[in-house]
Amino acid sequence: MDRRTGVRCQYVTTAINVRNLRKVYPGQPPVVALADASIQIRDNEFFTLLGPSGCGKTTLLRLIAGFENPTSGSLEMHGQSLIELPPYKRPINTVFQSYALFPHLTVAQNISFGLEMLGKPKAEIAATVDEMMALVKMTEMADRQTSQISGGQQQRVALARALAPKPKVLLLDEPLSALDFKLRKDMQLELKRLQTETGITFIFVTHDQEEALTMSDRIAVMSAGTIRQIGGPRDIYDHPAERFVADFIGDTNFLKADVVSVAGQTAMVRLASGQTIAARTPEGADVAGSVTLAIRPEHAGIEAGSGGLLSGTLGEVVYFGTDTHYHVALPDGTAFVVRQQNRPDRADDLATGDMVSISFAPDVGQVLRD
Amino acid sequence: MASPFNIRRQTGFTTIAVTCFVLLYMPIILLVVYSFNSGNSIAIWEGFSWRWYQSAWQNEQVQEATVRSLIIALWASGISTSVAVLAALATTRTRKFKGQSAVFAMINQPLMVPEIVTAVALLIFFAMIKVATGYTGLAYLIIAHSAFCIPFAYLPIRARLQGMDLSLEQAAADLYATPFQVFRRITLPQLWPGILAGAMLAFVISLDDVVITEFVKSAGQDTLPTYMLGQLRRVVTPEINAISTVLLGISVTFVIAFTVLSKIKN
Amino acid sequence: MADLTTAADRRAARTRWLLLAPALVILVFAASGPLLITLVYSFLTPGDYGGVEWQFSWSAWFNVFMERDIFEDTLGFSDAHLSIFWRSVKLSLMTTVLCLFFGFPTAYFIATRPKKQRDLWMLLIIIPFWTNLLIRTFAVVELIRNEGTVNTVLIALGIVDEPIQMLFTEFSILVGMVYVYLPLMVLPLYASMERLDFSLVEAGYDLYASRFQVLRRVILPLVKPGVIAGSILVFVPSLGAYVTPRVMGGGNQLMIGNLIELQFGQGRNWPLGAALSITLLAIVMVALMAYVRTAGDEDPRHG
Numbered sequence: 031m032d033r034r035t036g037v038r039c040q041y042v043t044t045a046i047n048v049r050n051l052r053k054v055y056p057g058q059p060p061v062v063a064l065a066d067a068s069i070q071i072r073d074n075e076f077f078t079l080l081g082p083s084g085c086g087k088t089t090l091l092r093l094i095a096g097f098e099n100p101t102s103g104s105l106e107m108h109g110q111s112l113i114e115l116p117p118y119k120r121p122i123n124t125v126f127q128s129y130a131l132f133p134h135l136t137v138a139q140n141i142s143f144g145l146e147m148l149g150k151p152k153a154e155i156a157a158t159v160d161e162m163m164a165l166v167k168m169t170e171m172a173d174r175q176t177s178q179i180s181g182g183q184q185q186r187v188a189l190a191r192a193l194a195p196k197p198k199v200l201l202l203d204e205p206l207s208a209l210d211f212k213l214r215k216d217m218q219l220e221l222k223r224l225q226t227e228t229g230i231t232f233i234f235v236t237h238d239q240e241e242a243l244t245m246s247d248r249i250a251v252m253s254a255g256t257i258r259q260i261g262g263p264r265d266i267y268d269h270p271a272e273r274f275v276a277d278f279i280g281d282t283n284f285l286k287a288d289v290v291s292v293a294g295q296t297a298m299v300r301l302a303s304g305q306t307i308a309a310r311t312p313e314g315a316d317v318a319g320s321v322t323l324a325i326r327p328e329h330a331g332i333e334a335g336s337g338g339l340l341s342g343t344l345g346e347v348v349y350f351g352t353d354t355h356y357h358v359a360l361p362d363g364t365a366f367v368v369r370q371q372n373r374p375d376r377a378d379d380l381a382t383g384d385m386v387s388i389s390f391a392p393d394v395g396q397v398l399r400d
Numbered sequence: 401m402a403s404p405f406n407i408r409r410q411t412g413f414t415t416i417a418v419t420c421f422v423l424l425y426m427p428i429i430l431l432v433v434y435s436f437n438s439g440n441s442i443a444i445w446e447g448f449s450w451r452w453y454q455s456a457w458q459n460e461q462v463q464e465a466t467v468r469s470l471i472i473a474l475w476a477s478g479i480s481t482s483v484a485v486l487a488a489l490a491t492t493r494t495r496k497f498k499g500q501s502a503v504f505a506m507i508n509q510p511l512m513v514p515e516i517v518t519a520v521a522l523l524i525f526f527a528m529i530k531v532a533t534g535y536t537g538l539a540y541l542i543i544a545h546s547a548f549c550i551p552f553a554y555l556p557i558r559a560r561l562q563g564m565d566l567s568l569e570q571a572a573a574d575l576y577a578t579p580f581q582v583f584r585r586i587t588l589p590q591l592w593p594g595i596l597a598g599a600m601l602a603f604v605i606s607l608d609d610v611v612i613t614e615f616v617k618s619a620g621q622d623t624l625p626t627y628m629l630g631q632l633r634r635v636v637t638p639e640i641n642a643i644s645t646v647l648l649g650i651s652v653t654f655v656i657a658f659t660v661l662s663k664i665k666n
Numbered sequence: 667m668a669d670l671t672t673a674a675d676r677r678a679a680r681t682r683w684l685l686l687a688p689a690l691v692i693l694v695f696a697a698s699g700p701l702l703i704t705l706v707y708s709f710l711t712p713g714d715y716g717g718v719e720w721q722f723s724w725s726a727w728f729n730v731f732m733e734r735d736i737f738e739d740t741l742g743f744s745d746a747h748l749s750i751f752w753r754s755v756k757l758s759l760m761t762t763v764l765c766l767f768f769g770f771p772t773a774y775f776i777a778t779r780p781k782k783q784r785d786l787w788m789l790l791i792i793i794p795f796w797t798n799l800l801i802r803t804f805a806v807v808e809l810i811r812n813e814g815t816v817n818t819v820l821i822a823l824g825i826v827d828e829p830i831q832m833l834f835t836e837f838s839i840l841v842g843m844v845y846v847y848l849p850l851m852v853l854p855l856y857a858s859m860e861r862l863d864f865s866l867v868e869a870g871y872d873l874y875a876s877r878f879q880v881l882r883r884v885i886l887p888l889v890k891p892g893v894i895a896g897s898i899l900v901f902v903p904s905l906g907a908y909v910t911p912r913v914m915g916g917g918n919q920l921m922i923g924n925l926i927e928l929q930f931g932q933g934r935n936w937p938l939g940a941a942l943s944i945t946l947l948a949i950v951m952v953a954l955m956a957y958v959r960t961a962g963d964e965d966p967r968h969g
Contacts, residue, residue: 097570099674117573130571134589143585144575195575407867408778410771410881417775420768424794424848427805430815434808442808443818483689490685497679503686506693513701514906514950516923517943521700523930524707524940527717547696550689601796608798611908615930625800632804632913641808644801651797658796659789 044108045199045231046071046094051103053089063089065255066103071199071233072248076225078234080242081252082278087235090252091201094233095124107198118147123192124201127208129184131176137187138163138172144195162190165224182213189224199231206241218245239279243267251275268326271312272399276324283330283366285323285340289397292317297397299323302362305339309395322398327369329394332356334380338387342366344380358386432648435641442638452642462643465627469607472538472623476545477553477602483546484553484598485591489583492561510548518548519615526616536618544616545606552605553598556662560594561587597661604654607647701947708940716934726937730945747925754921757836758904761843762851765900766893768844769851773892774885776852777859788856795849803913806842807833834916842914843904850903851896858892898957902950922946 046069053064064086071077079087092098093105096117105112112120123144131140141162145155163169166186171179176187185205192200202221206214222245225232236242242249243263250260251274259271270276273284287299290306297317300306311317345357345365349372356368368388380386435453439446456462491503510518526540564587572582610625617626624647631640708726710718733744776787794802809815810832817829832838862885870884886893908923915924922942929939 095570095574097573116579117570118576118578122574124571124574126567126571128565128567130565130567132568132572132586143572143577147572147576147578147581191571191575407871408864409877410774411877413771413774416768416771420772420848421790423768423845424790427809427845428794428797428802431801431805431808441813443813443815479692483692486685487689490682494678494682497682503690506690506698509693509697509701512950512954513697514903514923514946516906516908516926517701517704517947518697519908520926520930520939520943521704522696524936525696525700525703528703543692543696547692550693554689604796608800610798610800615927625798628800628804629909629913632807636808640804644798644804647798648801652793655793655796656789659785659792 043072044070045073045075046233047104047106047109048090048094049104049106051090051093051105052101053086053093053098054101062255064093064100067252067255067257069250069257069260071231073231074229075247076222076232076234076245078236078242078246078249079252080236080239080249080279082237085252086255087237087252088203089255091124091203091233091235094199095122095201096120121195121197122199122201123195123197124203125188125192125205127203127205129188129205129208131184131187131191133176135176136172137168137174137176137179140176140187141191141194143191148195158194162194165193165227166190181208182217185209185217189221193224193228193230197230199233202232202234204235204237206236207238214241221245243279251278253278268394269310269312269396270324270398271315273322273324276396276398281327281367281369283325283327284398285325285364285366285395286320286362287323287395287397288320289318296393297321299395299397301339302360302364303340307339307390307395308392309397310393311397312399315399317397323395324398325390325395327355327367328353328371330366330368330388330390332358332368332370332380332386332388334384334386336385336387338389340366340388342386342388344382344384344386347380347382356380356386358388428648431641432645434638435645437638437641440637442636442641452638453646456639456642456646459639461622461627462624465622465624468538468621469623469625472541472545472613473603473606475542476549476606477599479542479546480549480602481553481557481595481599484550484557484602485595487550488554488557488561489587492558493566507554508551511551515548515611519612522612523615530618538621540616540618541613541621541623544612545609548609548612549602549605553602556597556601556658557591557594559662560591560597564590593661593664597658600654600658600661604651607650704940704943708937708944710937712935712937714934716930716936718936723937726935726941729935729938730941750920750922750925753836753919754905757840757843757921758901758907760840761847761904762897762901764840764844765848765851766897769848769855769896770893773852773855773859776856777862784860791849791852791856795853799846800909800913802846803842803910806838806845807913810838810841833914834918836915836919838914839911839919839921842910843907846910847900847904850899854895854899855889855892858889858895862888894957898953902953905950905953906946 048067048069048071050066050068051064052062052066055061055063067086067090079090081087089098093100094112096112096115100113107120107122132143135143138159142155142159145158150158159172160169163172166189168183168186168190171183171187176184179187185208188205205221206217209217218241221232221234234242234245243266246263248260248262249266251258251266253274259266259275261269266275267279270279270282276282276284285301287301287309290298290300292298292311295311295313296308297311298306299309299321301323309323340358340360342358342360345359346355348355348357351372353369353371356370358366358368360366366388434442434445436448436450437444437446438449438451487503487507491500522540522544526544530536530540568590569582569586572586573579577585608625609623610629613623614626614629617623622630624643628640628643707718709722709724711721711723711725713719729744729747731744731747733742733747772791776784776791779787807814811817812829812831812833814833816832817826820826821829832841866884866888867880870880875883906923907921908927911919911921911924912927915921917924920928923946926939926942926946929935929942933939
C-alpha cells in the first residue's frame with residue numbers, strides 16, 4: 031500500500047505553496063529562522079534557494095521535508111496542507127548535504143530502502159533499483175559498502191536513493207558542497223539532466239551564486255530569514271531589486287542618483303556628474319528623490335579623457351587573464367570598477383593616474399529598493 | 401655522546417611510570433601464580449597444581465555463591481541495559497527539556513553517592529519492605545544491582561547515540577519509514593555495539609559488587625565477592641586465589657571485549 | 667495565532683517521559699527513595715535491637731560530633747568519632763597526593779607514546795580499574811601480610827628475623843587505597859594530556875625555559891583540569907571507602923565507612939548510622955560541586 035497521502039497531480043502549476051511560513055526557535059532571545067516567507071514553486075521547475083549561511087534557506091527546506099514544525103503559516107503541496115504530515119507521509123524526498131547514506135547497508139540496499147518502506151512488491155523494487163543505478167551510472171557498485179565508494183559516487187547514490195520512490199518534489203540541501211571543483215561542475219550538468227529527464231520538481235539549496243545561476247529555472251534570494259527577490263537567473267543578475275541581492279550576486283558598483291521622472295518600469299535619474307540617464311526600477315516600488323543605482327562592472331565602458339557619463343582618476347589596473355579590472359576613483363570619492371574583456375587586438379593604453387571617462391548604456395543601471 | 405634533546409621527556413617520569421605499571425600488576429600476577437601452588441601457602445611456591453581450582457569447584461558454598469552471582473548479574477545487566485536504552489533514546493539528541501538536570505542527577509546518582517551510603521539506604525528501605533511483606537528472596541539484590549548498573553549501561557549507549565548522525569534517521573523518515581521502522585532498521589543496527597558494551601559493563605559491575613550486596617543480602621544469600629570477604633577473616637589458602645583468578649579472567653575478557661566494541665566505528 | 671509547534675512538542679515530551687519511566691521507577695525505588703528514607707531515619711530514635719522507634723529525636727545528629735559523658739554528664743566532642751573522621755580525611759588526602767605522584771608521570775608517559783601504542787598502555791590502566799576491587803585489595807594483602815610475599819622474601823634473605831607487621835595499620839590502608847584508586851587518577855589526567863599541544867612545549871623551550879620550568883609553567887597549567895578531576899575522583903571514593911579499610915585495617919583502623927557499618931551491626935544505632943551516612947554524602951557533594959565549578963571555570967571546552 032502506498033503510505034504516502036493520496037495527493038494527486040492535478041493540472042495546476044503550483045507544486046509547493048508556501049504562505050507566511052514562520053519558524054522561531056525558542057530561547058533568550060528567540061531566534062527567527064524564517065520570517066513569514068511566501069513562495070509558489072511550480073511543477074517541473076528547478077527552483078533554487080540562494081543565500082549566505084544562516085539566511086533560513088535550509089530551515090525552509092527542512093520545513094518542507096517535515097523535519098521541523100513551523101511556528102505559523104501554511105505549507106501546501108498541490109493544494110493539500112503538509113503541516114500535519116510527518117516526513118514519512120510526505121511524497122517528498124531529500125538529498126542530504128552529508129548524503130546520510132546508511133553505513134550498515136550496501137549501495138543497492140540504500141537505494142531500495144524507501145521502496146521497501148512503501149511496501150512495494152519485490153520485483154518492482156528490483157526493477158526500480160536497477161533503473162536508478164543505471165540512471166546515476168552506479169550499476170557496477172551495487173554490492174559495495176557505502177564507505178568503500180568515493181565522495182562523488184556517494185553523491186550519486188544519495189541522489190538515486192531519493193529519486194527511487196519517484197517523489198513529486200526532490201529537496202537538495204547543498205548536495206555539491208563536499209565535492210571538488212571539477213566534480214562539482216560535472217554534477218551540476220548531471221543534476222540538470224536528471225531534472226529534465228525525470229520531470230520532478232527540484233528545490234535546491236545553495237550558497238554558491240554561480241551554481242544557482244547556471245542550474246536554476248528560478249531563484250529565491252534569501253537573507254536573515256526573509257526572501258529578498260524571486261526571479262529567473264537573468265532577472266536576478268541584471269535587475270537586482272535591492273542592495274543585498276546586488277551585493278550577494280556578482281560584483282556591483284553603487285552610485286548615488288536623484289530621480290527626475292518615472293515612466294512605468296523606467297526612471298530618469300541624474301548622476302553626481304550632472305548627467306541624466308534612464309534606469310530600471312524594481313517591480314512594485316515607488317521611487318523618488320535620492321536613490322542608489324547599481325551597475326555591473328562589465329556593463330560599463332572606459333576610455334581615456336573625460337566627458338563620458340562619469341569621469342574620474344584611474345587607480346589600480348588588475349589583470350585577470352580573461353579580463354582586466356579598472357578601479358576608478360570618482361570626484362566625490364566613490365569607487366567604481368569597470369571590467370573589460372581582454373582581446374589580443376586591444377592594446378592596454380590606460381595607466382594609473384590617468385583621467386578616464388566611464389560610460390554605460392541606458393537601462394543597464396538598476397534603481398534599488400530602499 | 402649526549403642523546404638528542406627530546407622535548408617530550410621529563411626527568412624521572414619514565415622511571416615512575418614503569419614503577420607504577422610494575423606495582424599495579426605485580427600483586428595481581430602473584431595472586432594468579434599462587435592460585436596454582438600445590439602447597440597451602442600463598443607466598444612459598446611448592447610446585448604447580450590444579451588442586452585449589454578443584455577444591456573451589458567442589459566447595460558447595462562456592463558453587464552456590466557462583467550460581468547466585470551469575471543469576472543476579474544476568475538479571476541486573478538485562479534489566480539495567482533495557483531501561484538504559486530507552487532512557488538514552490529519550491535524553492539524547494533532544495533540545496534541553498524541563499527536568500533534564502533532575503533526570504541526569506537521578507541516572508548518575510549511583511556514580512556520585514558513596515557506595516556505603518547507598519548500601520545503608522537500601523538496608524534501611526528493604527528492611528522496611530521485608531517486615532511489611534515477609535518476602536526475603538533474591539529480588540532485592542537484583543533490583544539493587546539493576547539500579548546501580550543503570551549509569552554504567554547508560555553511558556556507553558548514550559555515547560554511541562550521540563556519535564550517530566541524526567541525518568541518517570531523518571533520511572529514513574524521509575524515505576517513508578515510520579518511527580518504529582526507523583528505530584529497527586537504522587538506529588538499532590548502529591546502536592548494538594553500544595548496547596552490548598553497556599550490558600557487558602553492567603554485568604561485570606554487578607558480578608564484582610561487594611558493598612551493596614553485603615548490606616542488602618539476607619542470610620544465606622552470599623555472592624562470590626561477599627563469600628570471599630567472609631573468608632578473608634579466616635586463614636586463607638590459595639583456594640581464594642583460584643576463585644579470584646577466575647573472576648579476574650572474566651573481568652579482563654569483558655573489559656577487552658568492551659574496549660573493542662567501543663572502537664567500532666559509527 | 668496558535669503555535670503550530672506546541673502540539674508536536676507536547677507529543678515529543680510525552681514520548682520522552684514514557685521512555686524514561688522504567689529507568690526512573692527503578693532508580694526511585696532503589697536509589698533516590700531509600701536516600702530520602704535514610705534522611706528521615708536520622709531524625710528517629712534507635713530501637714533496642716536495631717531498627718528504629720518512630721519518635722522524633724535530634725540525638726543521632728547530636729551524636730555525630732558530640733558525646734555525653736555518662737559519669738560526669740558533661741558534653742564534649744566525641745573523640746572516637748573525630749579521630750575516625752580525621753583518619754578518613756588524612757588517609758584520603760594522602761591517597762590523593764600519592765596517586766597524583768604516581769599517576770601524573772604515568773599519564774604523561776602514556777600520552778607521549780606513539781599514537782598507536784597509547785590505547786594499549788591505557789588498556790593496562792583500565793583493566794585493573796574494571797577488575798574486582800576486593801580482589802585487588804586482597805592481592806595487596808597477600809603481598810604485605812605477615813606470611814605474605816614481602817615478609818617471606820625479607821626473612822629468606824635474612825634482612826629481618828621477624829615478619830614486619832604491615833597489615834592492619836594505617837600504612838596498609840594507605841597502600842591499599844593508592845593501589846585500588848590509582849587508575850581513577852590516571853584516566854582523567856591522560857584525557858587532558860592527550861589533548862596537550864606539544865608545539866606549546868616547543869614554544870616554551872624556544873623561549874629559554876628549562877625542562878622543569880616547562881613542566882611547571884606550560885604543561886601543568888594546561889592539564890590542570892585533569893589534575894583537579896583526578897584528585898576529586900580519588901578523594902571522593904577514598905573518603906567513603908569501606909572494603910579496603912575493612913580488609914586492610916582489620917577492624918582496628920576504622921574509617922567513616924566502617925563507622926557507619928558499625929551502627930547497623932554491633933552499635934545497633936540505625937539513626938546514628940543514617941546521620942553519619944548523610945554527613946558523608948554532604949561532604950562528597952560539596953567536593954563534587956567544587957569540582958563542577960572549577961571544571962566550568964578552568965576548561966573553556968566545557969564552558
